[in-house]
Amino acid sequence: MAKDRKARAENHVTVMALANMLASIVDAMRDVGVSNDIIHDFLDRLDRLNAISLSGMAGAIMHDFVAVVRGTVASND
Secondary structure: OHHHHHHHHHHHHHHHHHHHHHHHHHHHHHHOOOOHHHHHHHHHHHHHHHHHHOOHHHHHHHHHHHHHHHOOOOOOO
16 A cells, blocks of 8 residues: 555656646746747647547546646737
8 A cells, every 4th residue: 555655646746747847848838938829839749649648547637737838829920
């Protein structure tokens, strides 16, 4: 049981690190003046690659991360 708890805790850390990395990449893109349409293109490509390479819960989590970050980038510029 303790090993299961430790594994879940480590998975949580990994998931949060991925979310932070994705948000940081998009923030850095904005800081250097990358246009919103290019950021959306990046997120589209990331979503496509995740759909190809991930399934189940991992795919759903990454899809949700991309959706949340996408919501922070204006789409009407």
